[in-house]
Amino acid sequence: MNCVQFESAIEALRTGAPGAAVCDQFRAHARSCPSCATRFGPYLKTKCSEITDFLCDYFDGNLQGDTRQVFDFHINACPECRCYLDSYALTVRRTRELSVASEPAPQRLIDAILAARRAQSN
Numbered sequence: 001m002n003c004v005q006f007e008s009a010i011e012a013l014r015t016g017a018p019g020a021a022v023c024d025q026f027r028a029h030a031r032s033c034p035s036c037a038t039r040f041g042p043y044l045k046t047k048c049s050e051i052t053d054f055l056c057d058y059f060d061g062n063l064q065g066d067t068r069q070v071f072d073f074h075i076n077a078c079p080e081c082r083c084y085l086d087s088y089a090l091t092v093r094r095t096r097e098l099s100v101a102s103e104p105a106p107q108r109l110i111d112a113i114l115a116a117r118r119a120q121s122n
């Protein structure tokens with residue numbers, strides 16, 4: 001993968017999941033090319049644990065600008081976080097359904113899932 005391919009891979013990652021093979025090539029190029037690594041540093045440096053910190057803002061619609069791009073990028077590049085996002089979305093939806101049917105919104109449930117996830121990734 002050269003720098004031009006790297007840049008189009010970044011675009012692919014912003015808009016969708018390009019597949020594991022592209023992700024591997026992408027990481028390999030980022031490691032071997034300092035100029036791309038510098039340019040796209042924020043995208044590459046984002047860790048899974050940081051992404052989970054953005055989740056609440058993401059679902060509240062408060063994630064904007066660069067943060068939103070970095071978030072989208074990581075979610076697309078990281079199958080684990082994408083899977084996590086899906087299950088989180090399901091939890092949020094169920095929680096909202098529950099809180100309509102009864103009281104109070106089980107924030108503790110979300111916290112517990114987040115904590116479990118953190119324990120897993122450590």
Ligand SMILES: [Zn+2]
Nearest residue numbers: 002003033036
């Ligand atoms: Zn490069």
Ligand SMILES: [Zn+2]
Nearest residue numbers: 048078080081
């Ligand atoms: Zn991740």
